[in-house]
Amino acid sequence: MELDMQYFEQMEQKIPHGKVRTRFAPSPTGYMHVGNLRTALYTWLIARNAGGTFILRIEDTDQGRLVEGAVDVIYRTMKECGLDHDEGPDVGGPVAPYIQSQRRDTYGKYADLLVSRGGAYYCFCQKTEEPENADPKNVVKHSCSCPLLTEAEVAEKKAAGLPFVVRQKIPTEGTTTFRDASFGEITVENSELDEQVLLKSDGLPTYNFANVIDDHLMGITHVVRGSEYLASAPKYNLLYEGFGWEVPTYVHCSPVMRDAQHKMSKRHGDPSYEDLIREGYLTDAVLNYVALLGWSPRGELAEQEFFSLPELAKAFDISGISKSPAVFDIQKLRWMNAEYMKKLDPQVFYTMAEPILKKAIQNPAIDLKAVAALVQPRCEILSDIPERIDFLQEVPAYDTELYVHKKSKTTKENSLESLKAVYPVLEALNEWTNEALYATLMALAEKMEVKNSLILWPLRVAVSGKASTPGGATELCAILGKEESLKRIQKAMELLA
RNA sequence: GGCCCGUUGGUCAAGCGGUUAAGACACCGCCCUUUCACGGCGGUAACGGGAGUUCGAUUCUCCCACGGGUCACCA
Numbered sequence: 359m360e361l362d363m364q365y366f367e368q369m370e371q372k373i374p375h376g377k378v379r380t381r382f383a384p385s386p387t388g389y390m391h392v393g394n395l396r397t398a399l400y401t402w403l404i405a406r407n408a409g410g411t412f413i414l415r416i417e418d419t420d421q422g423r424l425v426e427g428a429v430d431v432i433y434r435t436m437k438e439c440g441l442d443h444d445e446g447p448d449v450g451g452p453v454a455p456y457i458q459s460q461r462r463d464t465y466g467k468y469a470d471l472l473v474s475r476g477g478a479y480y481c482f483c484q485k486t487e488e489p490e491n492a493d494p495k496n497v498v499k500h501s502c503s504c505p506l507l508t509e510a511e512v513a514e515k516k517a518a519g520l521p522f523v524v525r526q527k528i529p530t531e532g533t534t535t536f537r538d539a540s541f542g543e544i545t546v547e548n549s550e551l552d553e554q555v556l557l558k559s560d561g562l563p564t565y566n567f568a569n570v571i572d573d574h575l576m577g578i579t580h581v582v583r584g585s586e587y588l589a590s591a592p593k594y595n596l597l598y599e600g601f602g603w604e605v606p607t608y609v610h611c612s613p614v615m616r617d618a619q620h621k622m623s624k625r626h627g628d629p630s631y632e633d634l635i636r637e638g639y640l641t642d643a644v645l646n647y648v649a650l651l652g653w654s655p656r657g658e659l660a661e662q663e664f665f666s667l668p669e670l671a672k673a674f675d676i677s678g679i680s681k682s683p684a685v686f687d688i689q690k691l692r693w694m695n696a697e698y699m700k701k702l703d704p705q706v707f708y709t710m711a712e713p714i715l716k717k718a719i720q721n722p723a724i725d726l727k728a729v730a731a732l733v734q735p736r737c738e739i740l741s742d743i744p745e746r747i748d749f750l751q752e753v754p755a756y757d758t759e760l761y762v763h764k765k766s767k768t769t770k771e772n773s774l775e776s777l778k779a780v781y782p783v784l785e786a787l788n789e790w791t792n793e794a795l796y797a798t799l800m801a802l803a804e805k806m807e808v809k810n811s812l813i814l815w816p817l818r819v820a821v822s823g824k825a826s827t828p829g830g831a832t833e834l835c836a837i838l839g840k841e842e843s844l845k846r847i848q849k850a851m852e853l854l855a
Numbered sequence: 856g857g858c859c860c861g862u863u864g865g866u867c868a869a870g871c872g873g874u875u876a877a878g879a880c881a882c883c884g885c886c887c888u889u890u891c892a893c894g895g896c897g898g899u900a901a902c903g904g905g906a907g908u909u910c911g912a913u914u915c916u917c918c919c920a921c922g923g924g925u926c927a928c929c930a
Contacts, residue, residue: 550926
């Protein structure tokens, strides 16, 4: 077999050296898992922290799983999150192409190279049947006589058009050791390692092979990935050794769990990044939360909870990555999201809330900006808004028991009396602002010699029909306007009578 | 089942041989108050178990238990 050594030389020459280079290499599934997002974030952070290069590579070697438009989801998500890449399919780069399906020839050539170096062999055996139904207690490693085939026999079979795969050759004795940046040194017996397929019969590489080739040819210095690959890492090391290449730094990350024993999964209805955004979470909050889910800052920053992306880039260090799986706590994310919402510039918040407000409130007399200001500190996620403000559109049917409040010492009876006293006073009020309303009602309370709450509680219930509202009685009246407020008080009095 | 990895309160976690074992979310209580919320203050709650090593182990070693990962021509 003839090998084009010049080709390999050319490829080697393209590889950039001397700088940290990381890559996020998703396979296009159509959505971004929270775990994936975290891996992408960490990978980006390692590059940015070191002033290195961040690369986006698409791993689409499984032709049976192609999903329409899935690559766009990746671009959009990365962009939205601010995880910009320096090299990738869309922006190009020195080691293009960045889509694995377009690198098909490369893998084939390197597979041949590895065979010639004794690290792999052509295998003409039949496809392994139904791995899912196999008895896990009785798994057998692949073993066949194909490695014994002479070069002439191989050429003959190939010429005859027999389908074949390329399999990795594993030493029968000894051990293989590799080092992971967070897990440390791990050693396994070579006899435990399977002679895995590197090149499939369709000519495309398996993930295991494509990764090693691409990571090397792209000059990747830090390989960041999920810990599910920890067990196969020794095989990658053998591959690097087989080629005579330098092994990159591995950074394996433990999974994000939905509970103590299950990973987050789309199948179980756990939210993906897009789902969270659709539910009204803020990208920055999600990123902040996810960053701290499995990583924590050291030293001075150990107490800090809020990090912007640049702050994370500055603070990030691999040693802070946790080895054990972390349970995703939506409650804490909600809290963090609420904190981000509160800090938002009111104008920005309004822009985000506007479509929701418009949908919930059709009454043109209501100032949506005022509503936004009221609701901003009182919702944890954007989608909380409708239920908080629906009463502005229409008073919901409510139980008059709402008027009974121990702390305010209100009863249905004294509430009715309060409202009766309030109505004419407000009817006579011309300046319809929160301040004027407040001052007026305070004066009324003083005159009647009752506690503020005896007046304000019934009024708030009367205009909202709710036990809990964003803002107090006078704020609500101010927003509703005089006519609507009086109408609602009138109705409430009828209800109480 | 083999191999690999992990194990600090309900959750995220700090700790890297000597600490009253941080902090955050959640929960509970109190205060503030124009309800709820916000805010302030405080509280409940943890080193999986057993042997070592050591003057001293949450920190180091080993065993066990539990949990996870992996064992595909999927990534």
